[in-house]
Amino acid sequence: MKKIHGMTRIFLACASVLMMQLLMAQDTAKLQSCESVIKEYPVLWQQQAAEYRALCYQAFNIALLRISQIPKEKFKKERLAIITDLDETILDNSYSEAQLIKEGKQHSAQSWKGWTDKSAATAVPGAVEFLQMARKKGIAIFYISNRDTASVPSTLINLKKLKLPDAAETHMLFLSNTSSKEARRQLVMKKYNVVMLLGDNLNDFMRVFEQKPITERFGETNKVKNEWGKKFIVLPNATYGEWENAIYDYGRNLTADQRAEMRREKLKGYAELNK
Numbered sequence: 001m002k003k004i005h006g007m008t009r010i011f012l013a014c015a016s017v018l019m020m021q022l023l024m025a026q027d028t029a030k031l032q033s034c035e036s037v038i039k040e041y042p043v044l045w046q047q048q049a050a051e052y053r054a055l056c057y058q059a060f061n062i063a064l065l066r067i068s069q070i071p072k073e074k075f076k077k078e079r080l081a082i083i084t085d086l087d088e089t090i091l092d093n094s095y096s097e098a099q100l101i102k103e104g105k106q107h108s109a110q111s112w113k114g115w116t117d118k119s120a121a122t123a124v125p126g127a128v129e130f131l132q133m134a135r136k137k138g139i140a141i142f143y144i145s146n147r148d149t150a151s152v153p154s155t156l157i158n159l160k161k162l163k164l165p166d167a168a169e170t171h172m173l174f175l176s177n178t179s180s181k182e183a184r185r186q187l188v189m190k191k192y193n194v195v196m197l198l199g200d201n202l203n204d205f206m207r208v209f210e211q212k213p214i215t216e217r218f219g220e221t222n223k224v225k226n227e228w229g230k231k232f233i234v235l236p237n238a239t240y241g242e243w244e245n246a247i248y249d250y251g252r253n254l255t256a257d258q259r260a261e262m263r264r265e266k267l268k269g270y271a272e273l274n275k
């Protein structure tokens with residue numbers, strides 16, 4: 001009898017440890033699915049808000065206005081170029097994010113490759129028409145993207161499907177050794193007068209924004225405030241980007257808990273109104 005009682009105690013102890021582990025695993029899963037769920041609103045905004053579409057048209061209308069203001073003489077004397085980012089500037093990848101939310105999964109190199117291999121991104125509203133028009137005017141288009149160089153072939157298929165101009169490997173400068181786009185911009189600038197840059201991320205425009213804390217990103221944005229809507233054309237992206245990395249102070253191996261805490265810290269309520 002005594003022996004049975006002892007075994008029961010062992011069994012109960014094991015069961016409670018297992019229960020604890022189960023609860024902890026559930027918590028982690030809950031937090032992880034929370035992380036994909038926080039993307040639900042911005043992804044819905046990109047896919048379902050006509051306001052997002054209007055903002056994109058607005059950006060490309062301004063871009064077209066700016067290139068129509070370039071004096072004809074300049075076209076005769078110089079080789080002109082536009083540098084543009086691809087993801088969420090020209091290509092709409094919201095389907096990849098939406099799929100992750102539906103499946104309760106996190107973004108990963110593998111999930112991204114699975115998406116880009118499909119060559120199925122649609123165009124950001126107004127992007128194709130604008131770039132075709134710019135090419136017609138005699139401006140060369142260069143696609144500087146932080147997609148991996150291994151994804152050049154699948155991306156090229158995607159660009160051709162969308163009838164984007166200058167869809168050729170020589171016009172696609174993808175990520176090889178550094179995420180900074182500065183060296184690749186310089187390569188284009190050696191041969192061309194770059195009249196415009198387009199992007200959804202401040203790092204698509206100038207090196208000064210790279211790895212900067214939030215307040216400095218604001219400061220650098222203010223310093224060149226006359227360039228927005230002129231030489232620099234920004235597309236909206238509320239789902240991801242360097243702004244998001246800045247919220248996490250560029251921390252890489254943060255837990256879901258730590259990330260949640262950092263997001264909460266950055267929210268400004270009444271008390272932080274004037275800080």
Ligand SMILES: [Mg+2]
Binds near residue numbers: 085201
């Ligand atoms: Mg982008």
